[in-house]
Amino acid sequence: MTKLKMNRRTLLGTGLAASAMSLATPGILRAAAYPERNLSVYIPTREGGGADRNFRAFSSIWKDKLGAEFEPGFYPGASGRVGYEIYMGKAEPDAYNLIFGNMGPEVLNWAVQAPTFDINDYFYFGRVDTDPGCAFVGAESAFQSIDQIVEEGKKRTLTVGTSRMAHPASIGILALGEATGAKFNLIPLSGGKNTVAGAVTGEVDFSVLTSGSVISAGDSVRTMLVFGENKVGDALDNAQNINDAFDMDLPEMLSSRAFGIHKAAADNHPDRFEKLVSTFNATFEDPALLESYVAARGTPEYLNRGGVEECGQFVKDMLELGERYKPLLTGA
Amino acid sequence: MGDAAIISTVFLETIGYWWVIIPTIFLGLIVGGIPGFSAANTIIILMPLTLAMDLQMGLVFMVSLYCAARMGAGIPAILVNIPGTAGAAATPLDGYPMTKQGRGQQALAISFVASSLGGLLTTIIAIAAMPLLARVGFYMHSVEMIVVMLFGISLIASIAAQDMLKGLIAGFFGLMLGAIGTDVVYATPRGTMGFLELYDGVPLIPALVGLFAVSEAFIIIEKRVILTKKGQEAMENPSWAATFEGVRDALTRWTHICWTSVIGLIIGVIPGAGASIASFVAYQQSRTFSKTPEKYGTGHIEGLVAPESANNGVTSGTLVPLLVLGIPGGATAAIMLVVMQYHGVSFGPSLFQQDPKVGYGMFIAMAVSYFLMILTIIPLSRYMSRVTTVPTIYLAPMIISFTLVGAFVPREYMFDMYLALAFGVVGYIARRTGYHVAAILIGVILGPLLETYFLRALKKSEGDIMVLFSSTLGNILWVALVVSLVLPIVFERRRKKKEIVIQ
Numbered sequence: 001m002t003k004l005k006m007n008r009r010t011l012l013g014t015g016l017a018a019s020a021m022s023l024a025t026p027g028i029l030r031a032a033a034y035p036e037r038n039l040s041v042y043i044p045t046r047e048g049g050g051a052d053r054n055f056r057a058f059s060s061i062w063k064d065k066l067g068a069e070f071e072p073g074f075y076p077g078a079s080g081r082v083g084y085e086i087y088m089g090k091a092e093p094d095a096y097n098l099i100f101g102n103m104g105p106e107v108l109n110w111a112v113q114a115p116t117f118d119i120n121d122y123f124y125f126g127r128v129d130t131d132p133g134c135a136f137v138g139a140e141s142a143f144q145s146i147d148q149i150v151e152e153g154k155k156r157t158l159t160v161g162t163s164r165m166a167h168p169a170s171i172g173i174l175a176l177g178e179a180t181g182a183k184f185n186l187i188p189l190s191g192g193k194n195t196v197a198g199a200v201t202g203e204v205d206f207s208v209l210t211s212g213s214v215i216s217a218g219d220s221v222r223t224m225l226v227f228g229e230n231k232v233g234d235a236l237d238n239a240q241n242i243n244d245a246f247d248m249d250l251p252e253m254l255s256s257r258a259f260g261i262h263k264a265a266a267d268n269h270p271d272r273f274e275k276l277v278s279t280f281n282a283t284f285e286d287p288a289l290l291e292s293y294v295a296a297r298g299t300p301e302y303l304n305r306g307g308v309e310e311c312g313q314f315v316k317d318m319l320e321l322g323e324r325y326k327p328l329l330t331g332a
Numbered sequence: 333m334g335d336a337a338i339i340s341t342v343f344l345e346t347i348g349y350w351w352v353i354i355p356t357i358f359l360g361l362i363v364g365g366i367p368g369f370s371a372a373n374t375i376i377i378l379m380p381l382t383l384a385m386d387l388q389m390g391l392v393f394m395v396s397l398y399c400a401a402r403m404g405a406g407i408p409a410i411l412v413n414i415p416g417t418a419g420a421a422a423t424p425l426d427g428y429p430m431t432k433q434g435r436g437q438q439a440l441a442i443s444f445v446a447s448s449l450g451g452l453l454t455t456i457i458a459i460a461a462m463p464l465l466a467r468v469g470f471y472m473h474s475v476e477m478i479v480v481m482l483f484g485i486s487l488i489a490s491i492a493a494q495d496m497l498k499g500l501i502a503g504f505f506g507l508m509l510g511a512i513g514t515d516v517v518y519a520t521p522r523g524t525m526g527f528l529e530l531y532d533g534v535p536l537i538p539a540l541v542g543l544f545a546v547s548e549a550f551i552i553i554e555k556r557v558i559l560t561k562k563g564q565e566a567m568e569n570p571s572w573a574a575t576f577e578g579v580r581d582a583l584t585r586w587t588h589i590c591w592t593s594v595i596g597l598i599i600g601v602i603p604g605a606g607a608s609i610a611s612f613v614a615y616q617q618s619r620t621f622s623k624t625p626e627k628y629g630t631g632h633i634e635g636l637v638a639p640e641s642a643n644n645g646v647t648s649g650t651l652v653p654l655l656v657l658g659i660p661g662g663a664t665a666a667i668m669l670v671v672m673q674y675h676g677v678s679f680g681p682s683l684f685q686q687d688p689k690v691g692y693g694m695f696i697a698m699a700v701s702y703f704l705m706i707l708t709i710i711p712l713s714r715y716m717s718r719v720t721t722v723p724t725i726y727l728a729p730m731i732i733s734f735t736l737v738g739a740f741v742p743r744e745y746m747f748d749m750y751l752a753l754a755f756g757v758v759g760y761i762a763r764r765t766g767y768h769v770a771a772i773l774i775g776v777i778l779g780p781l782l783e784t785y786f787l788r789a790l791k792k793s794e795g796d797i798m799v800l801f802s803s804t805l806g807n808i809l810w811v812a813l814v815v816s817l818v819l820p821i822v823f824e825r826r827r828k829k830k831e832i833v834i835q
Contacts, residue, residue, distance in 0.1 A: 047376055048666030053673070073744070077532025078514040078521070085528045113519065116528075159792050165518060187791050188517055190784070193666060197603040197659040201469040204792070218678045220658040297673040330518055 034272045035068035035096065041259075042091060042099045044083020044106060046076040049192055050213045054257050055100050057296040058128050061289045065279035072100075076191075079164040080106040081115060088117040093262035095272035103127070104210075104255035107315050108166040111322020112329050124258040124315065125266070125273070126280040127306025131299070132228030133169025133253045134211040134236060135160075135176075136221045138200035146224040146245060149206060153182025161189045161198035161207035165329045168253035169208035171321060172227030174328050175250050176242060196221060210255040211236055212299045228252030231301040251317065256304075258311050281305070335688070339459070342693045346700045349392045353697075353704055356393055360400025361709065365408050365416050367541045367738025371401035372663040379671065387675045388693060394671065395697040398664050402607070402647050403447040403705060406640055410439045411719050412558070412731055414545035414738075418536045418777055419607025419643040422615045424544060425770055426628065426635030433631050434563030436720045437570065440713035441578025442633060443640045444705070449586070450593030450641030452702040454648040457597060459695045465601045465649070466656035471805050472602045474789040478800065479809040480599070481782040484612035486817055488771045490619055491629070495766060502767040506775020509534050516784045517791060529747040536608075538748045539776045541735035542755020543762075543769045549728040549735075550760040558720055558727065567721055575713050581633050588634055589641045592618060596642035600649015603659045607643040608777050614642030620816045625823075629770075648698055655683055655691050668694075732756075 041059070045051045052072070059070040075083035084099065084106065091097035103124055110119050137143045143152070152158060162170045165188050177184045189198045192213040199207035200220050214223055215235045223236040225245060229252065230236050242250055259280065266273040283289055284305045293300040306314070322329070363369040375382060375394055382390045405416030410427035423443070430439035458465060472480070488503030512523040513533030524530040552558045559567060582589065592614040599610040618638035619628045628635045650662040658679040660666035669679060677683070677690050684691045719727075739752035759769045793799030801807055 046663075046666070047372070048660065048663070048670050053670060056670075075743075079519040081514070081519065082528065082531045085531070089528060109519075157794070185792070185794060187788060189788075190516060193660060194603065197469070197653070197657075200657050200659060201473070201603065203473045216673070218658050295674060295676075297676075297678075 034269075034275055035066060037096065038069040038071050039066075040091065040097050041070050041072045042083050042087040042097065043072050043074050044076065044080040044087075044099070044101055045074065046191060047072075047074045050210060050216070051100060051102060051257060053216070053296050053298060054128060054212075057292045057298050058283065058289070060292050061286055062279060062283040065282045065286070066275070070098075079109050079166060081109060081113070084115060084122075085117070088115070088122060088262070091262070093264035093268070095261065095265040095269045095276065097262070097265075098276075099260040101258065101260060102210075102255050103258050103311065103314050104133075104253075104318060105164055105167040107318040108168065108171075108322045108329075109164075111319050112166045112326055121263050122260050123263055123266075123308065124260040124311035125277060125308050126259040127304060127311050127314070128257045128259070129212070129299075129302040130252075130304040130306075131210050131212045131255045131257075131302045132226050132230075133167070133172050133208055133255065134214055134223050134227060134239060135169075135173060135206055135208045135225040136199060136214050136223045137206045138202060139220055139222060141199070141202075141206065141222070143206065143224065146240070149224060150176070150180045150182045152205075153177065153180070153184060157183040157185050158205040159187050160184045161195045161204035162186050163190070163192050163195045163209055164188050166322065167208070168255060168318075168321070169210065169227060170329065171325050172242060172250065172253035173208045174325060175248070176225070176246065179246055179248050212255075212302055215299055216297055228254060232299060235299070251321075254314075256306075256314055258306070258314075277307070281307075335692075338688050339692050339696065342689055342696045343700070345388065346392060346693065346696045349389060349697075350700075350704065352389055352392055353396045353701055354708060356396040357400040357701065357705055357708060360397045361404035361407065363397075364401030364404025366741075367408070367414055367416050367545075367735055368537050368741030369401075369738070370417055370664070371398040372667050373742070374401070375664065375667045375671070382671050383674055387672075387677070387690070390671060390675065391690065391693055392697045392700075394664075394668050395694055396701040398668075399451055399644070399647055399698055399701045400705065402451075402644055403444065403640075403709070405643075406443045406447065407440065407716060409544075410443055410636075411436055411716065412545065412727070413548040414731065414735055415540055416738075417607070418540060419611055419646065420639070421540055421544075421608055421773055421777060422611040422639035422770075423636065423643075425615065425639075426630070426632050428548075429629070429631035430636065431717075431720055432558060432560050432563055434559050434566030434720075435574070435578075435631065436567075436717035437574040437713050438578035438581060439631075439636060440716055441575045441710055442582040442636055444710050444713060445579055445582035446585075446589050446593075446637045446640040447644040448702045448706045448709075449582075449589050450596065451644035451647055451705075452699055453590060454593050454597040454600075454645040455695050455699045455702065457594070458648045458652055459692065459699075462652055462656055465597070465652045468598060468601045469603055469653055469657070469659075473803070474785040474792065475800060475803050475806040476809055477602070477785040478782065478789060479806060479813055480609065480613065481778050481785060482813055483616055483816065484609055484778045485774060485782065486813070487612055487616040487619075488774050489817070490616065490625070490820070491768045491771045491774075498765075498767050499771050502762065502769070502771035503775050506772035507779040508775070509539070509772070510776045510779025511783065513780070516787055527747065529743075529745050529751075533780050534776055535739075535743060535748055535751065536777060537742050538739040538752040539755050540773065541739055542752040543759040543773050543776075545731055545735045546752055546756025547759025547763055547769060549731040550756065551763060552724045553728040555724055557723055563720075567717075570714060570718065572714060574717075575710065578713065579710065582637060585634060585637050588618065588637050592638040593641035593645035596645020596647075597649040599642075600646035600662075601652045603653050603657075606650075606662050607646040609781065610642040610646045611639035612774060612778065614638040617816065620820055623823075625820055644702075648695065651694055651698070654679055655694065658683075 405420035
């Protein structure tokens with residue numbers, strides 16, 4: 001057995017190395033122990049809405065995989081801009097702050113009005129669902145079909161409630177107007193609940209909205225047309241896809257809720273980001289997610305996992321769509 | 333089982349939850365009284381607890397909290413000029429002057445009785461006339477709501493009566509502040525001065541606590557106590573008699589409680605309208621039809637009864653569109669919708685066929701809560717009113733720190749604390765120079781709502797201003813508005829003529 005020789009130089013070197021290790025250990029452990037505290041999630045809409053319901057259903061399963069709670073903060077206003085501006089301007093890019101947004105209307109917003117930050121400084125990494133927009137009337141409306149609406153729209157300009165001007169569903173109905181010659185006047189009613197209320201109470205002739213929110217409105221409304229595939233059949237009154245009904249070739253007008261993160265957080269803390277992604281994916285593997293969605297009166301048919309690549313493509317498509325319809329959505 | 337049988341069964345079951353309702357009432361009073369807290373954010377915070385409860389208990393808990401928080405907001409408004417929520421913004425107009433006169437105990441008792449009876453009455457009306465009330469939203473669209481807003485805004489002119497120029501300047505200043513933020517159609521920022529925190533408009537709670545409470549704290553620090561000399565004498569020997577006097581004052585004005593709470597109920601059932609509109613409109617109407625309009629703002633009992641009855645009338649009103657149409661009438665109703673959906677309840681036209689116990693249960697829980705509030709809260713007015721005897725060297729810093737925290741809570745922005753201080757300075761200057769802070773506040777609260785409905789109506793009509801006179805109900809409301817503006821002038825002239833004749 002070789003005897004360990006310890007001289008002054010070895011002792012000093014070992015001491016230095018041990019000190020360096022001691023100082024570095026908390027950092028190493030911190031990375032390994034991520035998350036060591038709860039995560040803050042910025043939601044750019046009001047509590048009680050579709051994003052709230054969706055977030056709670058998803059995070060109730062994800063939190064067990066990640067080992068930390070998700071604390072939502074609601075920052076509504078200016079068609080979602082407030083939430084994003086606050087997230088990008090005030091939240092630390094440390095992977096403890098995420099944003100849960102709707103890639104449809106909120107990205108469309110960037111095309112209509114550029115934000116103060118560079119939109120490449122954040123990205124979505126976890127798509128939760130894809131939810132086509134739809135056109136619907138109140139339960140007591142005289143309109144019984146989309147054909148009646150189009151015919152009436154050729155005689156007079158119909159008022160159409162929408163949660164915000166820059167919304168995929170708004171583009172869907174404007175495209176229908178272009179294709180059929182019907183005239184539609186978009187009326188922004190500030191949020192999904194008000195948009196449903198507008199159609200139900202007759203403030204507007206009919207409304208367009210994300211179909212998940214329309215489904216949760218129950219029998220107060222009747223769906224007339226879906227701007228994409230009707231995956232839920234009877235829940236949307238078996239309404240037809242716009243392309244089938246009017247022989248059009250419109251891309252699906254989707255809302256898509258997804259978790260986003262600062263680019264700097266993913267770049268500076270790749271280990272944390274990796275854990276977020278892996279646990280996000282594991283959440284989708286868990287059958288409890290479906291149960292959670294059903295319990296929250298969500299629409300499990302719309303659950304649709306997507307990663308960085310799919311989200312990136314969605315964002316690119318939305319920006320292109322926004323550029324195309326910018327004059328109509330801005331009143332320019 | 334018939335409706336009557338369901339109602340009586342649910343009533344008995346709800347009474348059985350008294351042990352949930354009573355602690356919740358006290359919790360509601362606390363969260364309602366703290367500026368920035370509300371029933372909505374408390375239900376959100378306690379959501380895991382609510383979801384763990386069975387359906388009926390969760391429902392009873394949320395409804396009791398909602399009612400008590402609404403009533404609780406009036407307590408600091410009366411005692412220290414801090415309205416806990418925008419719905420209580422009209423309460424200090426007459427409540428706080430009563431306190432300064434040493435009648436804080438009476439004012440609290442009046443507020444409690446008006447709130448409880450107003451809430452109880454409108455709940456009963458709501459149960460009886462739910463299908464009818466649900467129709468109100470079908471007729472009150474943007475054009476009609478413009479006129480309703482103008483009813484509230486016309487209060488500026490009433491307040492300005494003592495000094496018309498200063499009153500109108502204050503009102504216009506408030507309306508200009510209310511125009512800050514992104515526009516409701518294209519979300520274009522206006523007057524935000526680069527502050528992100530102003531994109532969603534001037535936040536109400538910092539404006540409210542700044543203009544009323546912080547400026548008041550700056551004023552009262554110049555005195556030893558907030559009470560007048562006469563008030564100090566009155567508060568020297570507190571007794572139950574003052575509480576009974578308040579109860580009697582409120583009960584003798586039962587007709588006033590009835591019709592002002594019905595104003596609250598009707599405004600409450602309109603989706604998107606809320607307690608702030610209702611309390612100002614009720615106050616304005618109360619003043620218009622009063623034989624002594626000049627007493628409003630000086631500690632007049634009707635001036636306290638009207639907003640308190642109305643904002644509790646809104647509470648039952650907001651449940652009507654939720655239950656009958658599936659549309660939440662306000663923020664708290666929206667949170668309740670989420671919780672109830674977790675329990676598998678679907679709101680909307682079929683609710684009363686599928687889950688009649690839930691539908692009636694919410695109103696019964698409300699009625700039982702208001703009834704228990706009468707018994708539990710009124711005796712507290714004697715003790716609560718003692719806060720007014722605290723020397724201002726302690727009270728003023730407490731008010732400032734308390735309200736700054738309140739300004740921070742809703743959005744958790746430091747900016748909102750600075751904004752409350754800035755509004756405090758504005759309020760202080762306004763008071764010292766004879767401008768009425770209430771006129772500024774009415775502009776800040778109702779201005780953005782008026783603009784929203786106005787732009788919506790214009791967008792619907794593609795820019796045709798004549799849309800304002802396009803509906804029959806709207807035109808009737810226009811006439812009523814003109815009448816309510818002209819009537820006080822006619823009454824005033826008559827009164828002066830009479831005085832001349834007598835002389």
